[in-house]
Each structure stands twice: as C-alpha cells, then as structure tokens.
Amino acid sequence: MIGRVFNGRYRITERIGIGGMAEVYKAQDQTLGRIVAVKVMLPQYAADPEFAARFKQEAASAANLQSPYIVNVYDWGHDDGTYFIVMEYVRGTDLKSAILQRGAINQRKVAEIGSQVCQALSVAHNQDIIHRDVKPQNIMVQPDGNVKVMDFGIARAKNSVKSQTSSVLGTAHYISPEQAQGKELTGASDMYSLGCVLYEAATGQLPFDGPDAVSVAMKQVQEEPLPPSQVKPDISPDLEAIILKAMDKNPYNRFQTARDMKQALDDFLMGRPVNIAGAAGGFASAPTSVMGSVPGMASEAGGTAVMQPIGSDTGMKTNSYRGGNDIDMGKAKSKKRGPLIAVAAIAAIALIAALAFAITGGLGGGDKVPNVIGQTQEAAVQTIEKAGYTVGTVTEDYDAETVAGRVCKQDPEADSDLEKGGKINIVISKGVKKGSIPDLSGMTSEQAEKALKDAGLKAQYAGNEASDADKDTVSRQDPAAGKEVDEGTTVKYWISTGPEDTSVPNVVGSDQASAKAQLESAGFTVQVETGDYSDKYGEGIVMSQNPNGGKLEKGGTVTITVSQGQDPEKNKVTVPSVTGMSQSEAINTLLSCNLAYALDTASAGSGTPGTVAKQSVTAGKKVDSGTVVTIYVVPESSNSTGDNSNNSGNTPNTGSTTN
Known part of the structure; x- marks a missing residue:
C-alpha cells in the first residue's frame, strides 16, 4: 500500500493503525500539499455491501460534524475496488495509550477531557447522530492538551434506513447495557460509554473486565462498578458522582444530554457546587417500570428496555452516589428492605406528583415556559404557540455547541414562570463562527x-x-x-532551517538522460556542458561532474560534462603526393602512411615508363587510415618485367611489397 496514490491525489506514506474493519495510513495530499490520514477498508470487507454501506455512511455522517473537538473528514471515495476516507491528521497520542503509559490521570485533566468530549458529542447528538463507540482509543490528546474525538465508524443517524439493525457494535469494555443487548439507543448510551472512559482515566483501571467480550458485556448489563474512590481513595466525591451518574444502568437516570454532563464537569472544574440531581432525568423523571419477560430487564412504556439494578425486585433504583446510613452507592444493605424502600419511594413520589399537579397546573397556577433549545425555528414557534405563548424577537448568533439553524438560547429560560400570552424570545444558532x-x-x-x-x-x-x-x-x-x-x-x-544538505550522487559513466534524472530526483538543478573527445567515454556519456560527491543543499546546481566520443580526426591520415615516383617508391610511401594502394597501368597515359603518372586521391587530403589510393603507372616495354606484372588492372594492395 505504501506509495499508492488514491484517486490520483493522496499518496500513502506509512501505516499508522489498524481497526476492526479498516487500516489507517498517513498520506500526502498532492493537491493541497498537506498531511492527511486515510482510512482504507480492509479487503475482506470491501466486497460486503453492508460493510461498504456502513463505511460510506461514516464518511457522510462525520463530514457534517464541525467542532474543534471532532476530527475533520475531508473526502471519501472508491479506488480500484477499495473504499477510503480522508481525514484530518491529528498529531498526539490516543487516551488509551496515555493511560497505559501513565496509569491514573490527574482528575482535573480527566474532567477537562470529559468536558471537551461532551462538547463534541453535543454537536453530533444535535444532528441526531450517536457515536456508539466512545472509547479512549477514539479520543486523541493533542500536544496542546486539547482532545479530538474520532472514528464515527459505527455511528448512525436516527433516521438512517439501517437504524433498526440488531447488530451489537462497539467495544465491550465501554458499551452501555442497552447497546450490549442490541436495543435502540439514545444519546444516553454515549454518556454511559464516556462514564466508563472517565472511570478508567481517573483510576487507571477498567470498570469491568473479563476473559472475553461476552463476559465483559454481561457485567455491563448485570453488575455495578466498584466506586472509583475504592480504587483511588483521593478522587473527588463530586467527580465520582458525575462518573457514576453517567454509568447508571438505567438510561433514564443518566445525564440525558451531553450538555448536561458538560455542565456538571465544568462546575467541578470551576469549584462550583455540582448539582447531580438536577442535571438531567433523575429518579423522578424515569417512567414507571414493570417486570418484563427478559431476565434482568424491565420494559418501558415507550418501548425502550431499561436494565434492572442487581438485587432489586422492582426495576426501580435509588440515585445515590455517596455512602449513607442505609444505602451504599445506590445499593440497599439489606436485600429484604430493598423492595420496601422502593415501594415507599414510589408512593412518596406519586403523592408529591399529585400535590404538585393540584397546586400548579391542576389549580390554574403559574405557567411554565417550554424548552425549545435545540429545535428548528419552525418547530420552536409551534411549540411556543401551542403552549399558549407568543414568539417575541428572533435573532441569530454564533454558538459552538448548537448546530446552525436551531435554537441555542431562549428568554425567558425553560421552566420559568410566565403568564399565558407572554412573549418568548429565541436566538437561532449560526453554528461555529x-x-x-x-x-x-x-x-x-x-x-x-x-x-x-x-x-x-x-x-x-x-x-x-x-x-x-x-x-x-x-x-x-x-x-x-x-x-x-x-x-x-x-x-x-x-x-x-534552510535547504537541507544532501549527498551528491556520482553519475560519471552514466548517459546524460539517466544522470540528469538521478540528480533531479535528489533535489538538485542540473547544468549540462559539452566536453572534449574521449577514447574512454563514448558519445553522450558523462565524463565528469562538479561537485563530484560530498554534500550540497537541495536546489543547488550540479554541472555534468558530456563526452563527444572519439575524435573523428584522430585516425585520419594525409595522402602524400606520389606522382612522378617510381612504382616501388610510390607503394612504399603509401604503405608508410597507413594507406592501401591499387595499380592501374592501362589508364596511365604517356610518361616515363615505370613511374606514376597520376593518383586517384589528391595529395594533401585527409582520409581514414587504410583508404585505397590508386596509382596510375606508365607501363614498361612489352618485354619488361616489373612490379606491374602482377597488378595490371585496379587490384588494391594494403601492404604486400611483392606487389
């Protein structure tokens, strides 16, 4: 995979991780010149339509999430049978690695991490997206200490066509009880998972562990976690209360929104009183449970299954996170007293509710302002008018925690007293500035x-x-x-720090094209000069370079000198003048100059017998060694025997003196 370029743009440079269904690589965006992370679906899943659909859905969902605490998704695509997602490359380490290296983390830092994760989840939940896989491996801690939540790999929008799948996804050590049993999830499931993460970060120990995923998931459903203070005694009671509320088995008793949990964590960080009971839900807000047919489960009127606390016969649970005289971390000391206490609590709550109804709404008392935070403007107007109020001013403002187009503020606030017909002003979020x-x-x-x-x-x-x-x-x-x-x-x-000095490769002996390509790939500029003739280096071969070896900054110039090959004049000889010489003298002269000769006695014409009347190559001309020069010799008398006896005609001779 290293070196592969996806869609002609993203060049893979190294592998940085692997998950259950994909590998993650560091890559260079060759268009924008930035480093990115590319998640590539594993080959065994690429051909599976369901996995492919989930992979594409991850990209579509995550790309719409804009927050400083969420890893940005830039692009996604399909290349040669492989699906990939291009994400922001985050430098730092994941929270799981930090816990494994350092053990328990400073509890204030734990609360800061939790607050930032809550803000990220709030953005997702406002778009009806549940993360479903909140775990420390998916929380990146950057060098500046801020975190980014990543890998909405199994997140699904509530209105997704696949939202009713019964597949149980997530990591067993951090999944909520309802997720472990394949039930329909709300944002409260992410709150539970985050509670497990903060438990581990604050104590250095997992809240539940076991030999396999099934046993861990069963503990998530059936067992209460050991209070963090019993693992790490110096932990703040307030932080412990926040963690345990997030990890309540009953989703109705947890923080109902990420905003609620963030508020509690921020109160802890600011030293303000932490109002756990008022943060969300609470015992009084949970619908009455009745015994269901599934062991360990109680069926809610709305169809959502809620876990029964262990040791309870009623399906109801007292919310207490600090030890008291009769209750220790929400568990009754006496199993026999548990049902009685629960029944008494139900009766008391019913009586309080009846009195509240009679005193307020039932008797025409003060009216309460509806909560329209998070609603679209159209839905908010309908809610306000349906409650008997009118809409006052509608303004817009930037809000990092509320998705654009939804109500981020209202005045008066929800649950405030306001006479019917009164005006409620709303502010519509413009999203993050x-x-x-x-x-x-x-x-x-x-x-x-x-x-x-x-x-x-x-x-x-x-x-x-x-x-x-x-x-x-x-x-x-x-x-x-x-x-x-x-x-x-x-x-x-x-x-x-300036250009990096790089070793200059030795290209002497290479042809010009190869030498130029090698030097340019090393980051140098190449200047070509024409050299002399050479017997050692053929034509077009580099015969020298400057500098030759050593270090040179990238972009520096390397001069290469290219040979012209052998000197074409080197083997040339000058034709001597042999006219007027005797035949033997002319022959010896030509042979001494590395020339061949041929005799012609038929075309010599008149002259002194036995002498050269003319020659075929003009004297003084430069010719190649071994060139044949014809000499025209005036024949002797008919009875004469001479050197022409064997060379009448034009037979060349390259050196035999007998001829």
Missing part, C-alpha cells in the same frame, strides 16, 4: 503568531524543518491557507 486561515508563508514566528491571533485562531509552533523556504520563516502550516475553519481552531506552523 468560521474564518479563513491566513497564508503564513515567508513570515517569521512572531508574524505568524500575530496573524493567527488577529484571525481569531490559535497558533501552535510545531518545530523546525529543513526546507526551500528562507531560514527562520514559516515553511509549512496545517491546516492549509485559505481553508474555512471554526473560530479558535489551532493552526500549526513549522519554521525553516
């Missing part, structure tokens, strides 16, 4: 920090690197310039 990332190229570190601050973004120096950029200026940034991002997004930048 976005800005364009400035181009930091050529800026100094100080200039880059100021430019990002002025743009409402956070700057993070990521280190030095050798590059073609001028020394001490920005060589690279991530995300790239011009991208629209949320206000407050962290932009990393690198400072150039």
Whole structure:
C-alpha cells in the first residue's frame, strides 16, 4: 500500500493503525500539499455491501460534524475496488495509550477531557447522530492538551434506513447495557460509554473486565462498578458522582444530554457546587417500570428496555452516589428492605406528583415556559404557540455547541414562570463562527503568531524543518491557507532551517538522460556542458561532474560534462603526393602512411615508363587510415618485367611489397 496514490491525489506514506474493519495510513495530499490520514477498508470487507454501506455512511455522517473537538473528514471515495476516507491528521497520542503509559490521570485533566468530549458529542447528538463507540482509543490528546474525538465508524443517524439493525457494535469494555443487548439507543448510551472512559482515566483501571467480550458485556448489563474512590481513595466525591451518574444502568437516570454532563464537569472544574440531581432525568423523571419477560430487564412504556439494578425486585433504583446510613452507592444493605424502600419511594413520589399537579397546573397556577433549545425555528414557534405563548424577537448568533439553524438560547429560560400570552424570545444558532486561515508563508514566528491571533485562531509552533523556504520563516502550516475553519481552531506552523544538505550522487559513466534524472530526483538543478573527445567515454556519456560527491543543499546546481566520443580526426591520415615516383617508391610511401594502394597501368597515359603518372586521391587530403589510393603507372616495354606484372588492372594492395 505504501506509495499508492488514491484517486490520483493522496499518496500513502506509512501505516499508522489498524481497526476492526479498516487500516489507517498517513498520506500526502498532492493537491493541497498537506498531511492527511486515510482510512482504507480492509479487503475482506470491501466486497460486503453492508460493510461498504456502513463505511460510506461514516464518511457522510462525520463530514457534517464541525467542532474543534471532532476530527475533520475531508473526502471519501472508491479506488480500484477499495473504499477510503480522508481525514484530518491529528498529531498526539490516543487516551488509551496515555493511560497505559501513565496509569491514573490527574482528575482535573480527566474532567477537562470529559468536558471537551461532551462538547463534541453535543454537536453530533444535535444532528441526531450517536457515536456508539466512545472509547479512549477514539479520543486523541493533542500536544496542546486539547482532545479530538474520532472514528464515527459505527455511528448512525436516527433516521438512517439501517437504524433498526440488531447488530451489537462497539467495544465491550465501554458499551452501555442497552447497546450490549442490541436495543435502540439514545444519546444516553454515549454518556454511559464516556462514564466508563472517565472511570478508567481517573483510576487507571477498567470498570469491568473479563476473559472475553461476552463476559465483559454481561457485567455491563448485570453488575455495578466498584466506586472509583475504592480504587483511588483521593478522587473527588463530586467527580465520582458525575462518573457514576453517567454509568447508571438505567438510561433514564443518566445525564440525558451531553450538555448536561458538560455542565456538571465544568462546575467541578470551576469549584462550583455540582448539582447531580438536577442535571438531567433523575429518579423522578424515569417512567414507571414493570417486570418484563427478559431476565434482568424491565420494559418501558415507550418501548425502550431499561436494565434492572442487581438485587432489586422492582426495576426501580435509588440515585445515590455517596455512602449513607442505609444505602451504599445506590445499593440497599439489606436485600429484604430493598423492595420496601422502593415501594415507599414510589408512593412518596406519586403523592408529591399529585400535590404538585393540584397546586400548579391542576389549580390554574403559574405557567411554565417550554424548552425549545435545540429545535428548528419552525418547530420552536409551534411549540411556543401551542403552549399558549407568543414568539417575541428572533435573532441569530454564533454558538459552538448548537448546530446552525436551531435554537441555542431562549428568554425567558425553560421552566420559568410566565403568564399565558407572554412573549418568548429565541436566538437561532449560526453554528461555529468560521474564518479563513491566513497564508503564513515567508513570515517569521512572531508574524505568524500575530496573524493567527488577529484571525481569531490559535497558533501552535510545531518545530523546525529543513526546507526551500528562507531560514527562520514559516515553511509549512496545517491546516492549509485559505481553508474555512471554526473560530479558535489551532493552526500549526513549522519554521525553516534552510535547504537541507544532501549527498551528491556520482553519475560519471552514466548517459546524460539517466544522470540528469538521478540528480533531479535528489533535489538538485542540473547544468549540462559539452566536453572534449574521449577514447574512454563514448558519445553522450558523462565524463565528469562538479561537485563530484560530498554534500550540497537541495536546489543547488550540479554541472555534468558530456563526452563527444572519439575524435573523428584522430585516425585520419594525409595522402602524400606520389606522382612522378617510381612504382616501388610510390607503394612504399603509401604503405608508410597507413594507406592501401591499387595499380592501374592501362589508364596511365604517356610518361616515363615505370613511374606514376597520376593518383586517384589528391595529395594533401585527409582520409581514414587504410583508404585505397590508386596509382596510375606508365607501363614498361612489352618485354619488361616489373612490379606491374602482377597488378595490371585496379587490384588494391594494403601492404604486400611483392606487389
């Protein structure tokens, strides 16, 4: 896979992880010049239509989630039978690795991580997307300490056509009881999983463990977790209460929204009183349970199954997270007293509810403002008017926690007293405020920090690197310039140390084309010069280079000198003048000059017998060694015997003096 280019754009450079159905690779976006992460479906699943549909759904769902605490999805596609998703490349380490390396994490840091994860989940839940696989492996801790939630790999929108599948997905150590039994899920399931994550981060120990996934899942359904303070005694009672509320077996007793859980964690961090009971749901808000036919389960009126606490015969549970005289972490000390306490509690609650009805709504008392937070403007108007109120002003504002187009604020607040016919003002979210990332190229570190601050973004120096950029200026940034991002997004930048010195390869003896390609691939500029004739190097072969070896900065010039081959004049000889010489003298002269000869006595014409009357090649001309020069010799008398006796005609001779 290394070196492969997906869709002609994303070049794979290294593998950085593998999951249950996909591998994750680091890659270079050759169009935008940035580093990205590419998730590639494993081959055994690529041909499975169901897995392929889930993989594509992940990309579609995650691409719509915009938050500083969610890993961005840039692109997805299909290339040569393989599905892939292109995501933001996050530098840092996953929370699971941090826990394994360090053990229990500082509890304030645990609360900060939990608050940021809640904000990410709130964005998803507002779009009816449940993560379904919240675990420390999917929470990346960046160098600046902030986190990003990734891998909505098994997330599904509530209105998805596949939302009714009975497949149980997720990791056993972190799945909610209802997820373990394949029940329909709400955002409260993610709250339970996050509670397990915070439990492990705060104590360094999993809340439930076992020899296999099935045994762990059974414990999620049937067993209560050991209180964190019994694992790590110095843990804050408030943080313990938040974690245990999130991990309540009954989804109605947990935090009902990520916003509620975030509020509790923020109160803990700010040193404010943590109001667990008022955060969401609570005992009084849970529908009455009746015994179901499934052991360990109680059937709700709305069709959602709720787990029965262990040791309870009623399906109801007292919400207490700190020890008391009679109840320890929500468990009755006496099994016999449990049902009696539960029955008494139900009776008390019923009486309180009846009194409340009689005092307020039943007797025409003060009216309560409906909660329209998170609704579309149209739905909010209908809700307000249906409750007997009118809509006042409708304004817009940026809100990082509420998806654009939905109500993020209302005045008066929900559950406030307001006479019928009163006005309720609403604010519609414009989503997270976005800005364009400035181009930091050529800026100094100080200039880059100021430019990002002025743009409402956070700057993070990521280190030095050798590059073609001028020394001490920005060589690279991530995300790239011009991208629209949320206000407050962290932009990393690198400072150039100048071009990197690279070894110059030796290309002497290579042909010109190969030598040029080799040097250019090493990052050098090539200058070609024509050299002299050479017996050693053929025509077009590099006979020398400058510099030859050593180090040179990338982009530097290497000069190569190319041979012209052998000197064409080197083997040339000058034809001597043999006219007027005797035949033997002419022959010896030609042979001494490395020339061949031929005799012609028939065409010599008149002259002194036995002498050369003329020659075929003009004297003084340069010819190749071994060239035949015909000499025309005036014949002797008929009774004469001479050298022409065997060479009448034009037979060439290359050196035999007998001729």
